[in-house]
Amino acid sequence: MEYEYDNPARRAHEADMERTIQELNKRKRELEEAIQQLRSSSTVPDSEPSPEDTLEIFAKAYEDVAESRPFLPTPGSVLPALLAIRTARKTITESSEHLESQASSQDEVARKLESEKTALREQQALKTALENRIRSLREGLENKQEKSPEQIAKERIAELKRQNKEWDNKTTKLTKDLDWFIEEHLGPMLAAEDLGGPVVGQLTDIDPEDLSAGFSAQGKLKKAKEQPDVDKRQRRIDEIWGPQEQRGEPNKRKREGDEASAAVAEIRRLIEQLINKLVESQGDNSACYLRIPKETAAVRFLVRSKVAMFHPKDAQQLRLVDFGRDIDD
Numbered sequence: 001m002e003y004e005y006d007n008p009a010r011r012a013h014e015a016d017m018e019r020t021i022q023e024l025n026k027r028k029r030e031l032e033e034a035i036q037q038l039r040s041s042s043t044v045p046d047s048e049p050s051p052e053d054t055l056e057i058f059a060k061a062y063e064d065v066a067e068s069r070p071f072l073p074t075p076g077s078v079l080p081a082l083l084a085i086r087t088a089r090k091t092i093t094e095s096s097e098h099l100e101s102q103a104s105s106q107d108e109v110a111r112k113l114e115s116e117k118t119a120l121r122e123q124q125a126l127k128t129a130l131e132n133r134i135r136s137l138r139e140g141l142e143n144k145q146e147k148s149p150e151q152i153a154k155e156r157i158a159e160l161k162r163q164n165k166e167w168d169n170k171t172t173k174l175t176k177d178l179d180w181f182i183e184e185h186l187g188p189m190l191a192a193e194d195l196g197g198p199v200v201g202q203l204t205d206i207d208p209e210d211l212s213a214g215f216s217a218q219g220k221l222k223k224a225k226e227q228p229d230v231d232k233r234q235r236r237i238d239e240i241w242g243p244q245e246q247r248g249e250p251n252k253r254k255r256e257g258d259e260a261s262a263a264v265a266e267i268r269r270l271i272e273q274l275i276n277k278l279v280e281s282q283g284d285n286s287a288c289y290l291r292i293p294k295e296t297a298a299v300r301f302l303v304r305s306k307v308a309m310f311h312p313k314d315a316q317q318l319r320l321v322d323f324g325r326d327i328d329d
Contacts, residue, residue: 013078017078020073020078023077024079179268183264186200186301189201190264193297194259266296267301270298270299271302274319277319277320278322288319288320289311289319291316293316299318
């Protein structure tokens with residue numbers, strides 16, 4: 001449905017368009033008539049025109065064009081508006097294409113700028129580190145020149161003693177933490193795995209007293225009423241972890257003779273033997289392997305934790321991973 005107030009404007013616009021079309025058609029006819037007259041009046045010369053004749057022809061044509069009245073649209077014609085719209089549309093299209101072509105180059109310039117900024121920051125950090133290093137070397141050289149060799153030797157010995165004491169304290173603390181972890185957490189989990197339960201880490205909350213019942217074929221903890229008697233339980237412990245004397249357990253322990261204590265003693269003994277083997281080998285990789293009678297949960301745990309590794313050709317030999325050397329040495 002069209003609104004009434006749009007009809008006069010529409011009619012005026014249609015009238016302007018009609019006048020413009022008539023005007024362009026009239027101009028087209030005039031040009032066609034002029035071309036026809038030129039064709040009919042022109043004669044083919046017998047010979048090629050001379051340069052003077054060609055120059056005279058061009059000069060006459062330019063004079064005619066200069067003296068002729070230019071074609072201008074009539075007042076009220078929509079031709080200027082149409083030309084302006086076409087020019088504006090062409091300008092917008094060219095601008096959009098130019099912006100699109102410049103977007104990729106702008107992104108590339110931005111990435112290059114960021115890369116150059118990063119390189120500059122790295123160079124500045126390197127320069128600062130080198131300047132600090134040069135300053136410290138100069139200060140150290142000046143101090144050495146001021147001190148006698150005896151003073152330097154004494155200071156070096158004192159520094160080595162201090163470092164040795166610091167490492168002893170750290171080693172003692174680490175050993176205590178390892179014993180606590182084995183006693184409170186790792187031992188029961190190792191015992192559970194050896195008794196047919198889940199792998200170490202899958203069942204973290206284990207009561208050592210519940211281990212006496214053992215595990216079912218499905219790896220689930222049996223009920224307390226199914227616990228074996230004391231003699232049968234002790235025989236099972238000796239079969240899995242060896243006799244108490246072989247395990248090196250003290251005569252009196254907090255949980256003497258139970259499965260968790262046997263697993264604790266077994267992992268401690270294994271770690272101690274591996275450390276002794278590594279120290280006694282004195283860098284000889286072929287002499288640092290310990291022969292193990294069987295593969296237990298403690299052995300599997302050390303291997304999974306990347307603390308120990310099997311011999312590449314003998315699965316009954318185990319060694320600690322020397323973290324100061326290449327594993328494949």
